[in-house]
Amino acid sequence: MKSRLTIGKLAEAAGVGVETVRFYQRSGLLAEPARPFKGYREYSQADVRRILFIKRAQTLGFNLGNIMGLLKLDGPQACSLTHDLAVNKLHLVEGKITELRSIRRALKQMVRQCELDHETGTCPIIHALVEGSMPGEF
Amino acid sequence: MKSRLTIGKLAEAAGVGVETVRFYQRSGLLAEPARPFKGYREYSQADVRRILFIKRAQTLGFNLGNIMGLLKLDGPQACSLTHDLAVNKLHLVEGKITELRSIRRALKQMVRQCELDHETGTCPIIHALVEGSMPGEF
DNA sequence: CTTGACTCCGTACTTATATACGGAGATTAC
DNA sequence: GTAATCTCCGTATATAAGTACGGAGTCAAG
Numbered sequence: 001m002k003s004r005l006t007i008g009k010l011a012e013a014a015g016v017g018v019e020t021v022r023f024y025q026r027s028g029l030l031a032e033p034a035r036p037f038k039g040y041r042e043y044s045q046a047d048v049r050r051i052l053f054i055k056r057a058q059t060l061g062f063n064l065g066n067i068m069g070l071l072k073l074d075g076p077q078a079c080s081l082t083h084d085l086a087v088n089k090l091h092l093v094e095g096k097i098t099e100l101r102s103i104r105r106a107l108k109q110m111v112r113q114c115e116l117d118h119e120t121g122t123c124p125i126i127h128a129l130v131e132g133s134m135p136g137e138f
Numbered sequence: 139m140k141s142r143l144t145i146g147k148l149a150e151a152a153g154v155g156v157e158t159v160r161f162y163q164r165s166g167l168l169a170e171p172a173r174p175f176k177g178y179r180e181y182s183q184a185d186v187r188r189i190l191f192i193k194r195a196q197t198l199g200f201n202l203g204n205i206m207g208l209l210k211l212d213g214p215q216a217c218s219l220t221h222d223l224a225v226n227k228l229h230l231v232e233g234k235i236t237e238l239r240s241i242r243r244a245l246k247q248m249v250r251q252c253e254l255d256h257e258t259g260t261c262p263i264i265h266a267l268v269e270g271s272m273p274g275e276f
Numbered sequence: 277c278t279t280g281a282c283t284c285c286g287t288a289c290t291t292a293t294a295t296a297c298g299g300a301g302a303t304t305a306c
Numbered sequence: 307g308t309a310a311t312c313t314c315c316g317t318a319t320a321t322a323a324g325t326a327c328g329g330a331g332t333c334a335a336g
Contacts, residue, residue: 006312006313007312007313007314008311008312008313016294017294017295018312018313019294019295019296020293020294020295022314022315023293023294023295024294027293038301038302038303038313038314039302039313039314040302040303040312040313040314041313041314056244058293059241059244060241060244060245060248061241063292063293064292064293065292079252080252082248082252083249083252083253086245086248086249086252087249089241089245090242090245090246090249093238093241093242093245094242096197096198096199096238097235097238097239097242099198100198100231100234100235100238101235103198103231104228104231104232104235107224107227107228107231108228110211110220110224111221111224111225111228114220114221114224115221144282144283145282145283145284146281146282146283154324155324155325156282156283157324157325157326158323158324158325160284160285161323161324161325162324165323176283176284176331176332176333177283177284177331177332178282178283178284178332178333179283179284196323201322201323202322202323203322
């Protein structure tokens with residue numbers, strides 16, 4: 001079923017605001033739709049999917065520029081570009097996870113320390129984060 | 139050696155711009171330094187470390203507000219206050235880890251899809267946008 | 277002592293990603 | 307048929323995190 005949508009329906013279906021749709025249009029992320037009726041924009045389900053794609057790609061760390069690039073391309077080279085971008089992001093994300101785990105360890109230790117001895121110290125996270133920094137004045 | 143730095147030297151040592159230092163000061167991320175000399179700010183190595191910390195924390199996805207909170211964990215405080223702050227930041231960090239793990243999962247899926255279909259010459263992600271439904275959960 | 281680099285300050289501008297506003301016309305619900 | 311809602315448009319505002327500008331004072335090198 002090819003349901004035809006107004007801008008408001010599209011926005012609702014995709015979980016964004018009407019203004020966001022207009023903004024995506026201005027930005028070139030969505031093509032200007034047909035306006036068969038008093039200048040009112042008319043959208044299709046494909047537009048819903050396109051916005052959902054944009055939103056999902058955003059949560060993966062792609063910005064709108066990246067996304068526009070992805071959307072413009074099709075065919076085998078698009079796949080390899082997509083692949084490379086994804087692999088890069090993946091490495092970035094794994095590095096961050098590792099670092100956050102070490103911060104978490106430090107924080108847990110801090111909490112435990114605090115609960116055991118009622119002693120005050122400086123925060124181990126900060127020293128874990130800044131290589132070579134001495135404990136003390138911050 | 140307690141080298142005393144001008145704002146320019148500090149900025150250079152920390153790899154940021156002079157204006158950024160002033161901005162951090164306005165934002166409360168750096169304390170107003172002493173100005174023993176015609177109103178010129180004077181910094182120490184501790185300020186360099188503090189800026190490096192800020193920059194590092196940013197790459198992990200903390201915003202300046204978060205970072206201000208993390209910085210408050212350091213230094214002498216009432217133990218109960220430290221404890222509460224630490225628990226609070228621990229939750230922040232765990233949320234960040236969870237978020238990144240889900241991004242990682244999605245990216246891995248995306249990479250896998252691309253690799254599977256690479257021989258066929260079509261990118262499943264792009265293809266799905268043109269017609270039909272998205273590959274699940276990408 | 278002159279020249280160029282550095283510092284001061286407040287304010288304005290930038291980029292990315294949207295949101296909001298205002299007023300006119302169209303559509304829909306009751 | 308009237309009120310509420312929706313759509314149109316261009317422009318303005320929001321937020322985070324800086325970055326740049328302009329003019330005046332100051333410092334360091336040649």
